[in-house]
Amino acid sequence: MQELAWINGTVSELAAASIPLEDRGFFFGDGVYESIRIYNGKPFRLEDHLQRLRRSAAAIMLDLADLPKLEAAAPQLIKESGCPEAYLYIQLTRGVAPRSHLFPAGVKPTMVMYVRTLPPGFGEAAQNGVACITVPDERWLRCNIKTINLLPNVLAKEKARRAGAYEAIFYRPGGVVTEGSSTNVFAVCGGVIYTHPESNLILSGITRQVILELLPAAGLPFKEEAVSLEQLRRAEEIWISSSTAEIVPVISLDGKPVGDGKVGALAREVRQRYRAAVQDCCG
Ligand SMILES: Cc1ncc(COP(=O)(O)O)c(C=O)c1O
Numbered sequence: 001m002q003e004l005a006w007i008n009g010t011v012s013e014l015a016a017a018s019i020p021l022e023d024r025g026f027f028f029g030d031g032v033y034e035s036i037r038i039y040n041g042k043p044f045r046l047e048d049h050l051q052r053l054r055r056s057a058a059a060i061m062l063d064l065a066d067l068p069k070l071e072a073a074a075p076q077l078i079k080e081s082g083c084p085e086a087y088l089y090i091q092l093t094r095g096v097a098p099r100s101h102l103f104p105a106g107v108k109p110t111m112v113m114y115v116r117t118l119p120p121g122f123g124e125a126a127q128n129g130v131a132c133i134t135v136p137d138e139r140w141l142r143c144n145i146k147t148i149n150l151l152p153n154v155l156a157k158e159k160a161r162r163a164g165a166y167e168a169i170f171y172r173p174g175g176v177v178t179e180g181s182s183t184n185v186f187a188v189c190g191g192v193i194y195t196h197p198e199s200n201l202i203l204s205g206i207t208r209q210v211i212l213e214l215l216p217a218a219g220l221p222f223k224e225e226a227v228s229l230e231q232l233r234r235a236e237e238i239w240i241s242s243s244t245a246e247i248v249p250v251i252s253l254d255g256k257p258v259g260d261g262k263v264g265a266l267a268r269e270v271r272q273r274y275r276a277a278v279q280d281c282c283g
Contacts (some may be wrong), residue, residue, distance in 0.1 A: 029149035031093030033054035039282035129251030130166035137170035183240035235265030
């Protein structure tokens with residue numbers, strides 16, 4: 001078992017991997033990324049993540065000509081690393097060039113990916129429910145692009161940590177709840193599960209998509225419709241989702257209990273069904 005990195009086709013140990021100082025990811029955050037959970041040595045929904053990577057790269061006008069090389073190498077890197085419980089991180093930037101805002105001519109993108117292990121029992125504590133805070137959504141209007149420009153997300157997550165919370169949930173002016181700093185948000189209001197529709201205001205999560213595929217089979221009513229901050233505060237249940245964290249129940253919001261302050265029945269059921277979907281795919 002070895003944490004491995006792949007940089008523009010060259011494989012090395014993750015700890016020994018490096019990229020040049022003049023990479024545009026470092027200067028400008030001029031790039032896009034993906035983070036894919038590996039279970040039992042197998043990536044979950046790799047194809048969906050690669051498709052989203054292509055959409056993000058196209059949205060920032062990144063040259064995609066060499067992307068098939070990375071796509072072809074990803075399964076091999078996961079296999080070679082032999083890490084059972086891990087994640088695959090992929091990042092594409094506009095390459096290495098003297099610092100200038102203009103796109104550099106004739107420069108190939110930097111393509112990076114690596115496999116990093118997750119500690120045993122990763123995320124289990126979060127399954128017992130977490131606290132969240134709400135914060136104004138001060139991000140740009142193209143949140144559907146999975147860019148490495150994450151400063152507002154980073155600041156929001158740190159604010160949550162300093163408040164003793166796990167995640168910060170964003171709301172736009174007027175009180176429309178969008179998503180978490182690194183998660184999508186689901187709220188149960190009047191027995192119906194709500195999540196923000198796909199739009200430029202959220203990153204449409206792969207986990208969110210898997211959940212929406214599972215709900216009809218479970219006979220659970222849902223709407224891809226935004227809720228207001230007021231509705232969120234009155235929700236019977238809230239949960240947040242991401243590839244690494246999976247489905248995390250929210251039991252307190254801004255210091256007040258959500259519902260009865262315990263993990264809700266729907267969160268528990270959806271989590272079980274998600275785990276079953278993972279098991280079907282990865283064993
Ligand atoms: C802002 C944001 N929303 C949602 C998600 C969840 O996406 P996924 O389920 O694809 O991990 C992430 C994950 O990084 C994120 O950064």
